[in-house]
Amino acid sequence: MSGVLRHELQRCERATDAGGGGGRHVGAPSSTGAAIDEANRVAVERMAAVRPLLAGVARAGDVIPGLRPGMLLHAGPPIEWPRASGPLRGAVIGALIYEGMAADAAEAEALMARGEVTLEPCHHHSAVGPMAGVTSPSMAVWLVEDAAGGRCAYSNVNEGYGRVLRYGAYAPEVLDRLRRLNEEVAPLLGKAIGAGEAVDLRALVGEALHMGDEGHNRNRAGSLLLLRALGPRVPRVAPDAEAAAAALDYLGGNALAVLNPLMAACKLIADAGHGVAGSTLVSAMARNGTDFGIRVSGLGDRWLTAPSPVPDGLYFAGYGPADANPDIGDSTITETVGLGAFAMAAAPAIVTFVGGSPEEAVGATLEMYEITVAESPHFTIPQLGFRGTPTGIDVRKVVELGITPRINTGIAHREAGVGQIGAGLVRPPMGPFVEALKASATALGIVG
Amino acid sequence: MSGVLRHELQRCERATDAGGGGGRHVGAPSSTGAAIDEANRVAVERMAAVRPLLAGVARAGDVIPGLRPGMLLHAGPPIEWPRASGPLRGAVIGALIYEGMAADAAEAEALMARGEVTLEPCHHHSAVGPMAGVTSPSMAVWLVEDAAGGRCAYSNVNEGYGRVLRYGAYAPEVLDRLRRLNEEVAPLLGKAIGAGEAVDLRALVGEALHMGDEGHNRNRAGSLLLLRALGPRVPRVAPDAEAAAAALDYLGGNALAVLNPLMAACKLIADAGHGVAGSTLVSAMARNGTDFGIRVSGLGDRWLTAPSPVPDGLYFAGYGPADANPDIGDSTITETVGLGAFAMAAAPAIVTFVGGSPEEAVGATLEMYEITVAESPHFTIPQLGFRGTPTGIDVRKVVELGITPRINTGIAHREAGVGQIGAGLVRPPMGPFVEALKASATALGIVG
Numbered sequence: 038m039s040g041v042l043r044h045e046l047q048r049c050e051r052a053t054d055a056g057g058g059g060g061r062h063v064g065a066p067s068s069t070g071a072a073i074d075e076a077n078r079v080a081v082e083r084m085a086a087v088r089p090l091l092a093g094v095a096r097a098g099d100v101i102p103g104l105r106p107g108m109l110l111h112a113g114p115p116i117e118w119p120r121a122s123g124p125l126r127g128a129v130i131g132a133l134i135y136e137g138m139a140a141d142a143a144e145a146e147a148l149m150a151r152g153e154v155t156l157e158p159c160h161h162h163s164a165v166g167p168m169a170g171v172t173s174p175s176m177a178v179w180l181v182e183d184a185a186g187g188r189c190a191y192s193n194v195n196e197g198y199g200r201v202l203r204y205g206a207y208a209p210e211v212l213d214r215l216r217r218l219n220e221e222v223a224p225l226l227g228k229a230i231g232a233g234e235a236v237d238l239r240a241l242v243g244e245a246l247h248m249g250d251e252g253h254n255r256n257r258a259g260s261l262l263l264l265r266a267l268g269p270r271v272p273r274v275a276p277d278a279e280a281a282a283a284a285l286d287y288l289g290g291n292a293l294a295v296l297n298p299l300m301a302a303c304k305l306i307a308d309a310g311h312g313v314a315g316s317t318l319v320s321a322m323a324r325n326g327t328d329f330g331i332r333v334s335g336l337g338d339r340w341l342t343a344p345s346p347v348p349d350g351l352y353f354a355g356y357g358p359a360d361a362n363p364d365i366g367d368s369t370i371t372e373t374v375g376l377g378a379f380a381m382a383a384a385p386a387i388v389t390f391v392g393g394s395p396e397e398a399v400g401a402t403l404e405m406y407e408i409t410v411a412e413s414p415h416f417t418i419p420q421l422g423f424r425g426t427p428t429g430i431d432v433r434k435v436v437e438l439g440i441t442p443r444i445n446t447g448i449a450h451r452e453a454g455v456g457q458i459g460a461g462l463v464r465p466p467m468g469p470f471v472e473a474l475k476a477s478a479t480a481l482g483i484v485g
Numbered sequence: 486m487s488g489v490l491r492h493e494l495q496r497c498e499r500a501t502d503a504g505g506g507g508g509r510h511v512g513a514p515s516s517t518g519a520a521i522d523e524a525n526r527v528a529v530e531r532m533a534a535v536r537p538l539l540a541g542v543a544r545a546g547d548v549i550p551g552l553r554p555g556m557l558l559h560a561g562p563p564i565e566w567p568r569a570s571g572p573l574r575g576a577v578i579g580a581l582i583y584e585g586m587a588a589d590a591a592e593a594e595a596l597m598a599r600g601e602v603t604l605e606p607c608h609h610h611s612a613v614g615p616m617a618g619v620t621s622p623s624m625a626v627w628l629v630e631d632a633a634g635g636r637c638a639y640s641n642v643n644e645g646y647g648r649v650l651r652y653g654a655y656a657p658e659v660l661d662r663l664r665r666l667n668e669e670v671a672p673l674l675g676k677a678i679g680a681g682e683a684v685d686l687r688a689l690v691g692e693a694l695h696m697g698d699e700g701h702n703r704n705r706a707g708s709l710l711l712l713r714a715l716g717p718r719v720p721r722v723a724p725d726a727e728a729a730a731a732a733l734d735y736l737g738g739n740a741l742a743v744l745n746p747l748m749a750a751c752k753l754i755a756d757a758g759h760g761v762a763g764s765t766l767v768s769a770m771a772r773n774g775t776d777f778g779i780r781v782s783g784l785g786d787r788w789l790t791a792p793s794p795v796p797d798g799l800y801f802a803g804y805g806p807a808d809a810n811p812d813i814g815d816s817t818i819t820e821t822v823g824l825g826a827f828a829m830a831a832a833p834a835i836v837t838f839v840g841g842s843p844e845e846a847v848g849a850t851l852e853m854y855e856i857t858v859a860e861s862p863h864f865t866i867p868q869l870g871f872r873g874t875p876t877g878i879d880v881r882k883v884v885e886l887g888i889t890p891r892i893n894t895g896i897a898h899r900e901a902g903v904g905q906i907g908a909g910l911v912r913p914p915m916g917p918f919v920e921a922l923k924a925s926a927t928a929l930g931i932v933g
Contacts, residue, residue, distance in 0.1 A: 247697055247834035248696045248697040248698075248705060248706050248834075249695055249696040249697050249706075249867070250696075257696060258696050258697075258706060258709070261706070261709035261710070261712065261713055262709070264709065264712060264713065264716065264737070265709055265712065265737035265738075266737075268712065268716055268733040268734075268736075268737050269730040269731075269733040269734040269737065269738075270730070271720075271733075272719070272720045272723065272726040272727075272729035272730050272733070273726050273727070273730055275720065275726070278720040278721050278723070278729075279720075279721070281720035281726075281729070282717040282718070282720050282721055283717075285716040285717040285719070285720070285733075286716075286717040288716075289712070289713035289714075289716050289717065290713075290717075385867035385868050386695035386696075386867040388867075394870065395867050395868055395869075395870055395871075396870075419697070419833035419834040419836075419843050420833050420843055420868065421843075422842065422843055422844075423843075
């Protein structure tokens with residue numbers, strides 16, 4: 038830890054002490070620590086109040102605010118095309134072919150090079166996408182809305198493992214399957230959603246944690262719970278038996294089917310905690326394959342970034358670390374709200390996929406309690422006596438303890454066009470958290 | 486432990502020592518202990534070799550060997566009508582009304598009192614049934630067959646929780662639902678089974694243990710895995726959308742849907758270990774609501790019994806221990822092969838249903854390693870570093886250590902006609918294990 042930083046932390050601590058006695062005198066410089074605590078409490082309380090409901094499926098361009106023709110959304114903090122990594126390039130190429138804007142990779146690259154396509158983060162449009170996260174106007178997206186009303190979040194449709202667009206593959210069969218998913222399967226599931234009671238995604242993932250999921254890389258149970266909820270409705274709304282079978286097969290056959298709607302649910306939850314003046318809680322963590330970035334509740338919409346690291350994990354046959362792209366995707370929105378690696382103690386079987394041991398999975402969750410300010414009232418871990426998952430990452434704690442958040446992740450090939458080559462674990466760089474602490478100190482008038 | 490028994494055990498131990506050096510000289514009196522070990526090894530090896538496949542659904546009277554009109558099958562060891570407990574009486578009354586042999590409870594009781602209906606254990610007909618286990622000829626049963634060919638086992642269709650026949654309820658709405666299940670839902674599921682690849686139930690429950698099930702009282706994941714396997718086939722074989730929806734709703738809505746086919750699978754596995762001369766392994770544990778009984782591999786088809794104890798558990802609102810019937814059902818066939826309470830470490834969330842703490846759930850499994858001779862190569866527990874579940878209960882170890890098997894169970898009201906009132910944990914009485922040890926010693930010529 039740098040001297041400057043230690044000095045700032047000490048000032049924060051003194052301020053906390055000065056405000057002592059449990060007092061919550063917000064705003065006065067002498068009680069800055071207590072004011073931060075109070076702001077963080079408000080932020081996690083707002084997060085806990087969100088009840089995300091699966092509300093439907095729609096064409097992205099029809100529902101995502103600000104998404105217009107000629108624009109593509111992507112995962113992570115903002116990035117200029119020349120800096121885009123292989124998997125993001127691959128997914129952009131695929132999306133432009135999918136949209137009919139390019140006939141092949143060369144045309145797509147040329148379009149991008151000429152700046153004729155706008156790239157904007159999903160996060161700037163109430164959306165999130167796993168891995169490259171590329172979402173184009175004619176793709177289907179899940180709609181998730183807060184039961185309290187008003188806010189909505191969006192995520193695209195998960196294609197499963199392997200050679201898929203979100204990992205940068207764009208071969209014709211990849212796009213054909215994506216089209217069938219977007220144009221046939223997802224709209225039918227949307228009808229099924231509309232044919233009955235809303236699916237409470239917070240309750241769903243809570244139940245899934247009791248069935249060995251962690252809600253990020255392991256969503257087997259959650260996907261089957263979605264199948265349970267929508268399955269009986271599917272034959273009633275399907276045009277024919279084969280269409281019904283295809284939709285049921287998708288929910289049952291893709292163990293990540295529920296990941297994307299869950300991510301949208303997490304986005305709703307995280308955004309509810311964003312924008313609390315003085316709060317030092319992380320309200321987004323995301324990677325674009327080149328940079329890792331965070332947003333902090335009290336620091337407005339700015340991103341604090343650093344180079345994204347390469348995950349440590351298990352590789353599919355024929356691949357190894359030299360093939361791996363730096364970490365990519367918005368799926369860290371799950372860790373941001375206390376799922377994924379933060380809930381890993383609930384999912385010991387995940388180690389066969391991401392590496393490590395069941396003991397280390399428990400250790401991962403236990404460590405995350407060190408850098409968070411609350412325990413989720415909704416997501417509990419049977420193995421830990423039904424303790425709530427660690428929730429509300431405090432940049433003060435991250436910096437003070439030198440413990441960065443743990444992240445479960447997939448691994449993309451570093452070249453465009455290949456796809457997924459493994460899955461593993463990663464720690465983000467400390468830089469953005471240090472920057473965030475400095476910026477918070479500045480904003481709160483501790484240092485100027 | 487009695488003096489006689491200790492003496493027998495000591496003789497067994499001396500015999501084991503005498504046979505030492507890993508030698509397997511079967512048959513010689515001096516190596517009786519080693520011969521028992523070898524017989525037990527053969528028995529668990531045969532059990533591990535069984536791969537039970539879900540093969541179909543049929544009318545019980547058409548497929549169960551020896552089941553004829555005027556006969557009812559029931560759970561547990563044999564019992565005469567006058568000794569039948571409330572829930573068994575209720576289920577028998579319901580089955581006779583269901584079969585059209587009686588118009589009401591009084592007529593049914595009269596039929597039974599006159600001895601006009603034969604009661605035989607499911608276990609004597611390659612079948613198993615949870616709780617009362619009453620199976621009549623016109624009910625539907627799941628067919629489970631060994632992939633190695635030849636053998637088949639059967640179990641009736643699970644009705645879910647609460648007021649259901651197997652817990653002794655027989656009101657018109659109970660029988661109406663049972664009829665719809667047996668005549669509409671189950672046959673459609675049978676068609677779905679026939680419309681694709683056989684469902685490997687051993688693999689299914691192995692996966693379910695990684696999703697927080699223990700395969701007896703907690704079958705949430707397993708039932709959803711069955712939904713995953715059969716779901717897409719259902720619309721293809723259903724007469725209409727509503728029938729498809731009903732079948733999908735049954736698999737998704739009944740968290741015990743997979744219990745009965747799993748029990749038949751366990752019966753196939755346990756029976757494979759039965760009949761090994763000299764083996765002291767338990768090949769069946771079952772309760773009829775009055776008696777608890779075991780069969781032992783090397784002791785032929787005799788039952789060793791003692792009064793069935795009342796479970797210790799959690800009760801539904803309005804009920805308590807005074808309302809509980811002694812333990813009942815064939816479902817302990819799951820514990821017999823290393824599932825249920827033996828696999829409880831995999832299912833920490835079950836404690837919300839059966840009582841205890843997650844730590845005690847782990848402790849239950851660890852204790853069962855003490856009284857078993859093997860670890861399952863198919864059923865593993867992520868929480869214990871993927872250790873195989875304890876399998877092959879050795880009556881020698883049970884008696885020597887004074888540790889009876891642990892059992893997860895449901896609790897039936899002691900009166901006919903009420904139904905389920907809770908769920909919990911139970912230990913069988915030591916008596917049958919002691920008797921089995923004595924009988925084994927006699928059979929092996931250790932004592933005469």
